[in-house]
Amino acid sequence: MIRIIYFLFILSGCATTSQNDAVETIDAEKLIELQDNGVKVVDVRTAKEFAQGHIPGAINIDFYASDFVERMKTFKNDESIIIHCEVGGRSGKASKILxxxxxxxIYDYTGGYKDWKMKGFEIER
Structure with missing residues (x-):
């Protein structure tokens, strides 16, 4: 019985040490706090979606563009960035790629532009 408990303890420790803390999901309020502290916001929606409205100060880098990764490499790897899309699907995929x-x-704003707009925060066009 002690061996089983010890084995389970070792397994749980291995699982914990293999997790990567590079991606953190955030909400709108945390996005505002981070942006106020100089963290850049990257909107991974299409240019058409971005033109219809976006979070103030956001930079548009289309997740579907063939040069997405190359454009993201204009940021330093140790630079914190916030990624978002419309509702969280593309930003989650983009975060994994990054x-x-x-x-x-990488901060992944999983609520996305839809959540931002629904909460009544300022938008730019």
């Missing part, structure tokens, strides 16, 4: 590209701190 993590594989060795970006060290």
């Amino acid at each position: 993590e594989k590209e060795s970006f060290s701190k």
Whole structure:
């Protein structure tokens, strides 16, 4: 019995140490706080979606564009960035790609532009 408990303890420790802290999901309020502290916001929606309205100060880099990764590499790997899309699907995928590209701190605003707009925050066009 002690061996089983010890084995489970070791397994749980292995699982914990293999997690990567590069991606953190955030809400709108945390986005505002981070942006106020100089963290850049990247909107991964299409240019057409972006033109219809976006979070003030956001930079548009289309997730579907063939040069998405190359354009993201204009940021330093150790620079914190906030990623968002319309509702969280593309930003989640983009965050995983950036993590594989060795970006060290990615904030994924999972509510996306839809949540931002629904909460009544300012938008730019």
